[in-house]
Amino acid sequence: MTTCPDRVNVLLIGAGGREHALARALARSPRLGTLWVDPDANPGIASLGRRADVPIDPKQAYRTRQFCDKHDIGLVVIGPEDPLAAGMADALATRADGSPRPVLGPSARAARLEADKGYAKKLMRDASIPTAEGRVFDDYESARAFVESRSEPHVIKAAGLAKGKGVIVPADTDEALRALDRVMKAREFGDAGKRVVIEEKLAGKEASVLALVDGRNILILPPCQDHKRLRDHDGGPNTGGMGAFCPAGTIDDATMARIEREVFVPIVDALRRDEADFRGVLYAGIMLTPAGPKVLEFNTRFGDPECQPLMARLESDAIALFHACATGSLHHAEVRWSADAAVTVVLAAEGYPEKPRKGDEITGISDAENVHGVVVDQAGTAMINGKLVTNGGRVLGVTAVGSDLGEARSRAYEAASRIQYRGKTYRRDIGA
Ligand code: AMP
Numbered sequence: 001m002t003t004c005p006d007r008v009n010v011l012l013i014g015a016g017g018r019e020h021a022l023a024r025a026l027a028r029s030p031r032l033g034t035l036w037v038d039p040d041a042n043p044g045i046a047s048l049g050r051r052a053d054v055p056i057d058p059k060q061a062y063r064t065r066q067f068c069d070k071h072d073i074g075l076v077v078i079g080p081e082d083p084l085a086a087g088m089a090d091a092l093a094t095r096a097d098g099s100p101r102p103v104l105g106p107s108a109r110a111a112r113l114e115a116d117k118g119y120a121k122k123l124m125r126d127a128s129i130p131t132a133e134g135r136v137f138d139d140y141e142s143a144r145a146f147v148e149s150r151s152e153p154h155v156i157k158a159a160g161l162a163k164g165k166g167v168i169v170p171a172d173t174d175e176a177l178r179a180l181d182r183v184m185k186a187r188e189f190g191d192a193g194k195r196v197v198i199e200e201k202l203a204g205k206e207a208s209v210l211a212l213v214d215g216r217n218i219l220i221l222p223p224c225q226d227h228k229r230l231r232d233h234d235g236g237p238n239t240g241g242m243g244a245f246c247p248a249g250t251i252d253d254a255t256m257a258r259i260e261r262e263v264f265v266p267i268v269d270a271l272r273r274d275e276a277d278f279r280g281v282l283y284a285g286i287m288l289t290p291a292g293p294k295v296l297e298f299n300t301r302f303g304d305p306e307c308q309p310l311m312a313r314l315e316s317d318a319i320a321l322f323h324a325c326a327t328g329s330l331h332h333a334e335v336r337w338s339a340d341a342a343v344t345v346v347l348a349a350e351g352y353p354e355k356p357r358k359g360d361e362i363t364g365i366s367d368a369e370n371v372h373g374v375v376v377d378q379a380g381t382a383m384i385n386g387k388l389v390t391n392g393g394r395v396l397g398v399t400a401v402g403s404d405l406g407e408a409r410s411r412a413y414e415a416a417s418r419i420q421y422r423g424k425t426y427r428r429d430i431g432a
């Protein structure tokens with residue numbers, strides 16, 4: 001067992017709402033030395049730490065490694081999937097003296113669980129993990145023939161990383177064929193669409209189950225639910241996520257235990273057999289079907305925005321917890337969650353997800369944070385001429401805690417109404 005030092009300098013990689021919530025949790029830890037944040041961090045994140053004066057680019061990972069050595073970084077927390085898939089965790093996992101540096105985030109080999117849906121399907125099949133029946137295609141003609149041969153429309157997924165947008169759930173076979181053209185021919189999702197997974201359409205309620213995995217031990221986090229569609233009542237296009245809440249009541253304790261047993265235990269074993277070092281957050285998107293829970297996808301990181309309500313409820317020391325995860329010591333870790341419920345409402349820009357407006361001044365954040373139990377995490381924001389402006393699709397995440405979901409929700413919406421910018425867009429039914 002590796003014990004967590006009393007003082008730890010942390011480097012937090014990532015620049016959005018999830019990382020602002022992580023930065024808050026890290027900043028609450030009594031162990032925090034200096035919090036170094038991404039040079040691209042938004043102003044909210046940067047207000048909690050110091051921007052690293054080095055590019056965080058997997059192609060120049062040696063520079064980030066030198067930075068970590070120079071500033072005695074004792075924990076690296078990697079938020080987004082792209083740097084993980086590009087091997088950032090591998091590059092930073094060793095100090096100049098050859099000793100290990102704790103990194104929360106899997107190796108590139110293990111991050112393929114998210115970055116290559118074909119690999120994920122294979123691992124699941126080999127380990128008999130319940131998932132949609134599906135096939136992987138590298139070749140357009142064979143994929144097309146398969147779609148045409150099915151009596152039911154199948155779900156089309158770009159196999160690579162597509163910012164959460166590479167999944168098309170078609171209503172009929174014609175739409176499925178058009179989806180296949182968009183992914184494989186028009187390459188709407190770039191190289192992510194070189195390969196596709198085509199799978200049966202599942203029905204049921206969805207839930208996100210996240211766990212910390214230290215290579216061997218699994219610590220399941222409280223269940224969350226996000227809202228992927230842009231508009232109320234699950235209308236409009238898929239987005240990165242328009243809100244989330246925790247705990248999610250759709251999933252009872254017996255089902256959680258079943259998901260741990262049938263999904264998490266076998267996938268962690270399968271990764272180990274494949275010599276894929278996984279120390280970080282494993283996120284399973286689950287469909288609760290009449291035949292039991294089935295995996296829709298794996299992510300190898302915290303969800304955004306699911307991370308926001310989770311961090312709002314985390315009472316124990318985030319540095320000690322993440323350090324334990326990164327050093328294979330989770331079985332000794334202490335984790336406490338508040339009894340409160342938490343709700344996050346994402347405030348997006350007009351035009352999101354296709355073409356978000358940028359550059360509009362944002363006001364009212366401190367007024368919003370005056371609502372009891374509320375924090376406002378910044379996502380797509382920038383500081384220009386001393387003014388905070390919109391700078392991305394998802395602009396802010398308003399998170400409220402309350403004694404129950406109803407109280408958390410009404411606080412979050414009261415706070416959301418106090419924030420102004422042109423084109424403010426959000427759902428009214430988060431957590432409802
Ligand atoms: P994913 O990124 O794989 O989680 O897919 C995004 C969304 O597409 C999911 O949250 C589901 O709503 C939907 N989806 C993915 N796979 C399936 C499936 N096999 N059947 C029905 N819906 C799906």
Ligand code: GLY
Nearest residue numbers: 240241303304305
């Ligand atoms: N909110 C879904 C995700 O982060 O993938």
